[in-house]
Amino acid sequence: MLEQSVPAVRSGPLFARWSRIRRNRQALLFCYIALAPVLALFFYVRVIPIIESVALSFYRWDLIRPLKPFIGLRNYTDLLGDENFRLALENTLIYSVATVVVSTLLALPLAVFLARRGWVAAVYQTIYFLPVITPLVPMAIAWRWIYDYTYGLLNYALSFFGIPAVPWLTSPDIALWAIIIMSVWKGLGYNLILFLVGIRNIPESYLEAASLDGASPWQRFRHVTLPLLKPILLYVLVTATINSFNVFTQVYVMTLGSQASPGQALRVLVFDIWQNGFQFHKMGYGSAEAMMLTFLVLGFTLIQFRLVRSQEE
């Protein structure tokens, strides 16, 4: 595997020690040189902006004016009274809880059913994974066409059941659910694959032992599969929750009017941050809102970690 070894090393305890020190110094130098470009990039595009984001949230600054007064927590207290922010927060929370819960509740039974079915499972796995791999923007456009009020496929399908046409994307209350359906469609396959792996890692003998003891399929699921699946389940919940708070692309593509007019857009947190920061140029205010998003994500992650720990005890 390695090339021809070099001629025998000169011996002697002194030489050995000296060469080890030289070696260590070289290795240390190597570590820092190898890490330097990665860390430079990491600090420049992530660490510094995060710190800067915290700092900015205490200032009032609208980019065009040179004045940048420190206003303490004013941005935060203003946010709490901001109708747009409250609406965005509410929509984002509903969106997150609904997509995470629905996609988990759909993926889990599918995975249980598919776990021991060789090629059938492989075929379905591929089909359900297709939306995960496809880029979000074209899919959002395709769904906008499906949700179209006049010619949309969905309203056509509903007409068979005598349901009158639904304004899927133009009424904000319904648009939230339209976005949720589309997002469940997009993410379901990811959860399915993770659950499939988790279930396949459970030794078959456990399930057989349980059925020999007369356990019904439901009991086997409840008392064997589910407890052993908990780590994966929690992983899925954490990642899905974190990702769901950042929802933006679907909302931007599907609910903004023509010429990108935000009049009827569905208000979610990232949309509001984007609007405050880049349309109204309220950099401080937008940063405070961004901090709220971070707190929310961190809070939910901590709760989920707590849950993992309490389950392990």
Next chain:
Amino acid sequence: MRRKRKSIGARLLTGLAHAILLLGGIFMVLPMLWMLATSFKPAPEIAVWPPVLLPQAPTLANYSGVFETAPFGRFFANSVGMSLVATLSVMVTSLLAGAVFAKYRFPGRTALFGLIIATAIVPFESYMIPLYLQLNAIGWINTYQGIVLPTLFMSFGIFLMRQHVASAIPTDYLEAARIDGASEWWILIRVIAPLSVSAFSAIGIFAFIQAWAAFIWPLLIANDQLLFNMEVGLTAFQFKFSTDFGKLMAGSVISTLPMLIVFLILRRRIIESVALTGIKG
């Protein structure tokens, strides 16, 4: 091990489950099929009630129309170029940092690695404002380098590579090479890298998919449409021609196709990589 034959109830349940799976499967592919079918329909066939699934007089007019009304060729080339650069950079940075964090001890190691992982939880959207201001200050707004910058490294890639190198490559190999007089760089490139193909492919796949789908950042910092990637170009096109669904679907197909082709070729690998992340997480 089967002790008794399946009851009628169990069989009914299995049948029901198959029916649900099949319906679910149709639900999964229908939006894509509908997009594909619409993209081949002439205008009068698109706005009809009731909708017809397959085009009656298939045409390529929407595809040629898309390229005439917007520089889609340019968008496409931008997406390919920037995604490849991002993928390459993520692979290199993941190898460098992953190997160093896995196999070397040096002051600051734990703290730095912890920082890289911990900050990965912070959503990009929550620090994009200061990042924008930073790039504004150095004149990188509306440039290729500014658009790709945040995609050049991935915490997750570093994490995955560290896990791989730590668990799959014995330290003895590195020691043996050192005794033979190999330098640390030689070890990294000739010993660690060739033994990390599976981690590389997982990281590369994720980096490419992520970079291709990049949206909010390019939307913010690319003002000149010649710098748009496929996603932003498609969105801009949609706001201009919001009711021309034939052309919109054609553009969407063009943007989706490369991912679908990559997926069909690397299907196994991609699904394995996703599964791997679940377990490592």
